[in-house]
Amino acid sequence: MKSEAWIFVVCTAFMVLVTPAYWFVTAASEEGGDWTGTSALVMCTLLFAMITVYLGFHAMRMDPRPEDREDGDIAEGAGEYGFFPPFSWWPLWAALTFGLVVLAVAMAAWWLFIIAAVLGLLALAGWNFEYYRGEFKH
Template structure:
């Protein structure tokens, strides 16, 4: 976990240096600066900083993983890695719900928004409850 934390810290330093440089270069242009790009880089810096702090905070409290130790072997990382869900069709229906919702708002077809809400409720319930029925039931 420490290697990931250092990777994000280096990205934070890069963005922290690139943001004022970008602002300075665009401020010297004839248009007087690009506030959209500067604010996007500032937010990117803050978001990468947040991830860096999170990973650094948890890296101190975790037991070192085999890849974090100098004496770690490949065999030390063997075993179960966790639960990985199988294929699922529910994200497709959730994406359809979002598409219908955006289309309904863009076309001011409020009746379609009601249909999208019903489809969305079914899709969200199905996605949350897919491990309680069917082939992958626990």
Template sequence: MKSEAWIFGGCTIFLVLVTPAYWLVTSASNNGGDWTGTSALVMTTLLTLMVTIYLGFHAKKMDPRPEDRKDAEIADGAGELGFFPPYSWWPLWTASTLGVIVFGVAMAAWWLFIIGAVLGAVALCGFIYEYYRGEHAH
């Protein structure tokens, strides 16, 4: 986690330098500057700072991973890394029904919104429970 904290720390330092420069450049070209972009950069800076602090605190509390140790060997990282799901069609159907729902709201076609919500509930249930039955059941 220490290496990830350093990466986010570098991003935070970059954003701390870029945000005032962006505000100065846009305020020189416009009267009043670009408050939307400056606000977005300030919030991005604060979010990367938050992730840096979180990763830094957790890096101190946990044992170092092989990636964080200078004397680690490649074999130290061997073993099971976790569960990686196989292919699935459910994300496609879930995203498609979300598209139908958003289109129904945008066009004020509430009947289309209702159809998308019902099909979306079915797709979401299939997405959540796909590992309880069938070929990939645990």
């Protein structure tokens, strides 16, 4: 976990350097600087810093993984990595119904919004309960 934390430390440091540089460059070309881009970069910097703190905190509290140690062997990382779901059509239907909801709001077609929201709830329920029925039931 320490290697991931160091990657985000570098990204945070980069954003800390780039954000004021962006503000100074846009301040020279526009009146008062580009506040939209500057605030977006500040928020990205804070998000990188938040992930850095999270990964660093957990890296200190957990035992080093084989890939974090200099003397770690590849064989030490063998074993079960977890559960990976098989293919599923439910994310596609959920995304399509969400797109329909956004389209309905953009067109102010509230009748379409209601239909899309109901279909979206059905898609989310199907996605949530796909392991309780059918071929992949457990």
